[in-house]
Amino acid sequence: MFTAFRTAKPSQYLKGATGDWEVIIGLEVHAQVASNAKLFSGASTAFGGAPNDHVSLVDAAMPGMLPVINEECVAQAVRTGLGLEAEINLKSVFDRKNYFYPDLPQGYQISQYKSPIVGEGTVRLDMPDGEVVEVGVERLHLEQDAGKSIHDQSPNHTFVDLNRSGVALMEIVSKPDMRSGDEAKAYLSKLRTILRYLGTCDGDMDKGNMRADVNVSVRKPGGELGTRCEIKNVNSIRFVGQAIDYEARRQIGIIEDGGTIKQETRLFDPGKGETRSMRSKEEAHDYRYFPDPDLLPLEFTQAWVDELKAGLPELPDAKKARFIAQYGVTPYDAMVLTLEKASADFYEDVAKGRDAKIAANWVINELFGRLNKEGKSIEESPVSAAQLGGIVDLIVDGTISGKIAKDLFEIVWTEGGDPKTLVETRGLKQVTDTGAIEAAVDAVIAANPDKVEQIKAKPTMAGWFVGQVMKQTGGKANPQAVNEILKAKLGLE
Numbered sequence: 461m462f463t464a465f466r467t468a469k470p471s472q473y474l475k476g477a478t479g480d481w482e483v484i485i486g487l488e489v490h491a492q493v494a495s496n497a498k499l500f501s502g503a504s505t506a507f508g509g510a511p512n513d514h515v516s517l518v519d520a521a522m523p524g525m526l527p528v529i530n531e532e533c534v535a536q537a538v539r540t541g542l543g544l545e546a547e548i549n550l551k552s553v554f555d556r557k558n559y560f561y562p563d564l565p566q567g568y569q570i571s572q573y574k575s576p577i578v579g580e581g582t583v584r585l586d587m588p589d590g591e592v593v594e595v596g597v598e599r600l601h602l603e604q605d606a607g608k609s610i611h612d613q614s615p616n617h618t619f620v621d622l623n624r625s626g627v628a629l630m631e632i633v634s635k636p637d638m639r640s641g642d643e644a645k646a647y648l649s650k651l652r653t654i655l656r657y658l659g660t661c662d663g664d665m666d667k668g669n670m671r672a673d674v675n676v677s678v679r680k681p682g683g684e685l686g687t688r689c690e691i692k693n694v695n696s697i698r699f700v701g702q703a704i705d706y707e708a709r710r711q712i713g714i715i716e717d718g719g720t721i722k723q724e725t726r727l728f729d730p731g732k733g734e735t736r737s738m739r740s741k742e743e744a745h746d747y748r749y750f751p752d753p754d755l756l757p758l759e760f761t762q763a764w765v766d767e768l769k770a771g772l773p774e775l776p777d778a779k780k781a782r783f784i785a786q787y788g789v790t791p792y793d794a795m796v797l798t799l800e801k802a803s804a805d806f807y808e809d810v811a812k813g814r815d816a817k818i819a820a821n822w823v824i825n826e827l828f829g830r831l832n833k834e835g836k837s838i839e840e841s842p843v844s845a846a847q848l849g850g851i852v853d854l855i856v857d858g859t860i861s862g863k864i865a866k867d868l869f870e871i872v873w874t875e876g877g878d879p880k881t882l883v884e885t886r887g888l889k890q891v892t893d894t895g896a897i898e899a900a901v902d903a904v905i906a907a908n909p910d911k912v913e914q915i916k917a918k919p920t921m922a923g924w925f926v927g928q929v930m931k932q933t934g935g936k937a938n939p940q941a942v943n944e945i946l947k948a949k950l951g952l953e
């Protein structure tokens with residue numbers, strides 16, 4: 461049956477009282493299609509706005525209203541399928557998924573069941589240890605979002621906001637190919653990166669534009685698959701990891717105590733870091749799916765698909781491979797640089813015509829590090845690519861040391877300005893004048909006769925002397941020159 465499944469690495473096993481356990485994870489991601497209008501009506505998809513401002517008669521399910529497919533949403537789903545290296549189905553069918561919810565005025569959701577628009581595909585994960593994990597995509601289908609019930613406006617009424625009702629969603633279903641919370645987090649993150657490159661979903665999880673249903677089960681390594689539980693609507697990558705870790709532990713505990721897992725839908729409580737039961741899991745037949753009689757099967761030509769394919773941007777995996785080949789950066793650095801298209805573009809502007817490895821180092825460690833710390837996006841960076849490139853130029857031509865470069869970066873970050881001019885006006889130039897360095901070395905040696913004695917027995921202490929000389933020169937001495945002069949004066953080597 462399911463024995464062909466990938467098995468976890470021993471390092472991913474969870475230890476239980478009765479031995480090792482393997483966690484099996486699959487994700488169903490709902491991604492809001494980037495489009496101005498809804499899937500079957502012309503109403504706006506804009507976020508915010510007064511409740512029920514963006515609702516057409518179709519979205520409100522007024523009797524006799526008919527849905528009309530939005531071609532742009534279909535194109536976005538096809539682009540996404542192509543980006544996931546998936547098969548595109550030239551004919552697909554919309555079905556009614558019947559259930560009652562106060563914020564679902566139709567009494568059914570228009571979705572796709574047996575014939576989705578996109579079939580099997582692949583997402584590649586770059587794990588921190590360098591391993592590339594392939595996660596299969598089972599399918600992608602188009603469907604409508606529901607509205608929202610609002611319970612906190614009145615003590616005895618519930619209000620309904622239909623602004624989201626009818627907004628196009630892509631439900632992207634993975635195969636149960638993930639074996640740890642970290643892999644699930646990497647999958648979600650990679651999927652979001654791909655969607656954002658494609659421009660088919662903004663991936664904004666805070667606004668609910670991307671949310672994950674997480675299927676978790678446990679088994680003895682390589683054994684029979686266990687019963688799974690589905691954790692609904694997890695809305696952050698971090699929570700996905702926490703929910704999986706908690707849920708796997710919970711299931712192991714129950715089985716090891718002699719119990720059995722009930723298939724059910726659960727909710728993750730971020731405050732407590734726990735999952736709790738929401739309802740027993742419904743089966744597909746509970747929804748009484750049938751083809752929507754208001755909609756013809758969705759058909760398009762291979763030529764149209766080819767046209768969309770020709771218009772796709774360079775995607776993260778291809779960009780990463782090109783960065784490795786073209787700039788000589790490590791696979792991990794290439795992955796970090798290509799997480800966002802805007803970051804990759806920024807890096808290329810810095811690297812152009814310069815030492816690409818030093819550029820990568822500065823973009824990743826100094827710039828990304830600082831942006832992360834301050835919660836800023838690359839678009840909000842106070843330091844431009846031209847400015848950072850200017851700093852790299854000054855390091856490479858020996859005008860400033862690495863240490864001074866960090867100070868210079870700080871000045872450019874907070875005050876702006878041209879790096880080259882700043883080095884002149886602030887007197888930041890590296891001291892390569894050996895006479896000045898010798899004087900500083902002499903001073904340090906004269907002030908520390910005891911240390912001079914010690915270093916003869918322990919040459920690794922040279923670092924301490926270098927530090928003292930750098931201090932004396934305000935960090936501006938050329939470190940290489942300091943090393944050489946020190947060694948000569950102390951008679952090392």
Ligand code: MN
Binds near residue numbers: 490603631
């Ligand atoms: Mn769905």
